[in-house]
Amino acid sequence: MKIALDPFMIRDVPLLELPSVVAELGYEWIELSPREDFIPFFRHPRVDDATVRKFRKALDAAGVGVSSLLPLFRWSGPDEDARQAAVRYWKRSIQICADLGVDSMISEFNGRPEDPDRSEAQFWRSMEELLPVFEREGIKLALEPHPDDFIENGYDAINLIRGINHSHVGFLYCAPHTFHIGDDAPGIIEYAGDLLTHVHLADAFDHTASSGNRYILNPPGTPARIHQHLDIGQGEVDFDELFRELRAHGFDSTLTACVFAWEERARESSAFMRKKIDEYLAAHS
Numbered sequence: 514m515k516i517a518l519d520p521f522m523i524r525d526v527p528l529l530e531l532p533s534v535v536a537e538l539g540y541e542w543i544e545l546s547p548r549e550d551f552i553p554f555f556r557h558p559r560v561d562d563a564t565v566r567k568f569r570k571a572l573d574a575a576g577v578g579v580s581s582l583l584p585l586f587r588w589s590g591p592d593e594d595a596r597q598a599a600v601r602y603w604k605r606s607i608q609i610c611a612d613l614g615v616d617s618m619i620s621e622f623n624g625r626p627e628d629p630d631r632s633e634a635q636f637w638r639s640m641e642e643l644l645p646v647f648e649r650e651g652i653k654l655a656l657e658p659h660p661d662d663f664i665e666n667g668y669d670a671i672n673l674i675r676g677i678n679h680s681h682v683g684f685l686y687c688a689p690h691t692f693h694i695g696d697d698a699p700g701i702i703e704y705a706g707d708l709l710t711h712v713h714l715a716d717a718f719d720h721t722a723s724s725g726n727r728y729i730l731n732p733p734g735t736p737a738r739i740h741q742h743l744d745i746g747q748g749e750v751d752f753d754e755l756f757r758e759l760r761a762h763g764f765d766s767t768l769t770a771c772v773f774a775w776e777e778r779a780r781e782s783s784a785f786m787r788k789k790i791d792e793y794l795a796a797h798s
Contacts (some may be wrong), residue, residue: 514764514765514766514767514768514794515541515542515578515580515766515767515768516540516541516542516767516768516769516770516787516790516791517540517542517543517544517580517581517767517768517769517770518535518538518540518542518543518544518769518770518783518786518787519543519544519546519583519713519769519770519771520534520535520543520545520546520783521546521547521548521771521773522772522773522775522776522779522782522783523779523780523783524548524549528548528550528551528560528564528568528571529564529567529568529571530571531543531571532568532571532572532574532575532577533571533574533575533577535575535577536575536576536577538780538783538784538787539783539784539787539788540577540770540783540787541576541577541578542577542578542579542580542767543572543577543578543579543580544579544580544581544582544583544619544767544769544771545579545581545582545583546583546771547583547584547585552582552584552602552606552609554585555585555586555587555599556602557598557601557602557605558584558602558605558606558609560609562612565609565612565613566612568613569612569613569614572613578615579613579615580615580617580767580769581615581617581618581619581655581711581767581769582606582609582610582613582615582617582618582619583618583619583620584602584603584606584618584620585620585621585623586599586602586603586620586623587599587623588600588603588623588635588636588639588643589622589623589624589632589633589635589636589639589662589663590623590624590625590632590635591624591625591628591631591632591635593635596635596638596639599639600639600642600643603639603643603646604643604646606618607643607646607647607650607652608650610650610652611650611651611652615652616651616652616653617652617653617654617655617710617711617767618647618652618653618654618655619654619655619656619657619685619711620654620655620656620657621656621657621658621659621662622636622656622657622658622659622662622663622664622670622673623636623659623662623663624636624662624663624664625663626661626662626663626665626736627736628663629663629664632663633663633664633673636663640677644677644679644681644682647681647682648679648681652681653680653681653682653683653710654681654682654683655682655683655684655685655710655711656670656674656682656683656684656685657670657684657685657686657687657690657711657713658670658690658693658694659687659690659693660690660693660738660739660740661738665693665694666694666695667686667694667695667697667701667704667705668695668700668701668704670684670694671684671701671704671705671708674708675708683708683709683710683711684705684708684709684710685709685710685711685712685713686698686701686702686705686709686711686712686713687712687713687771688712688713688714688715688716688717688750688752688755689713689715689716689717689740689741689742689743689748689750689771690713690717690740691717691750692717692718692719692720692721692740692749693720693738693740696719696721698751698754698755698758699754699757699758702755702758702759702762702764703758703762706762709762709764709766710766710767711766711767711768711769712755712759712764712766712767712768712769713769713771714745714752714768714769714770714771714786714790715741715742715743715744715745715770715771715772715773715774715786716741716742716743716744716745716746716747716748716749716750716752717740717741717742717743717748717749717750718740718741718748718749719749720739720740722749741774742771742772742773742774743772743774743775744772744774744775744782744785744786744789745786745789745790745793746789747774752793753793753796753797756793756794756796756797757797759797760797760798768790770783770786770787770790772786
């Protein structure tokens with residue numbers, strides 16, 4: 514099993530110093546999420562081939578690997594120009610992933626929940642262009658339903674992934690999205706079966722609690738989504754339930770600590786998350 518850190522909270526660390534800092538925090542793996550000097554949010558990658566080679570050497574020197582790259586692009590949005598741009602960005606990102614010697618990428622469905630049919634059609638157009646590239650480079654893709662995507666429910670996401678019907682595409686369960694994607698970790702994990710290849714770990718509060726009044730958003734009826742990525746134990750996700758179900762299904766792939774809430778104590782939070790993950794694994798071994 515790979516236990517990785519999403520280093521978004523320490524993205525101010527220079528790229529070539531990042532592997533050694535991650536190692537100091539107790540991790541052997543990085544899930545490399547968007548950063549401005551590498552692959553930024555929704556824009557073309559910024560890193561050049563020379564820097565990719567230097568980063569690979571820095572990883573080797575620190576004894577740290579990249580478990581996955583996590584790019585986010587508007588590849589399912591209703592705007593066709595934006596979709597075509599996103600496909601171009603994806604192709605460069607896949608090449609970067611291959612050049613790093615990494616065989617896994619993660620992303621979200623994207624698109625618009627108020628226009629799911631158009632978004633899904635755009636998603637399929639993008640997949641038709643990109644699947645041959647993933648296959649050629651030997652890279653697998655794990656997709657997660659995300660709040661405000663055209664697919665937000667875990668079961669619906671798994672059904673769509675099954676419809677892709679390709680061995681290179683799997684499912685990611687994101688614990689801090691538990692209350693948006695169905696609030697049923699055991700059921701979703703069981704339903705995913707072998708499609709489940711990655712799990713994101715952070716805590717969140719149940720925004721549906723107190724008759725939906727846990728959070729009060731104005732104006733009333735706003736379609737805004739809200740969730741957190743907190744340290745384990747600071748929210749309401751049932752991690753005993755989650756780890757018990759992962760154990761029952763023999764999960765042995767990638768667990769990623771992805772807390773975003775505490776940049777002022779990013780290193781302490783990251784070290785704490787590694788300790789808590791080890792404790793849950795031991796308790797459910």
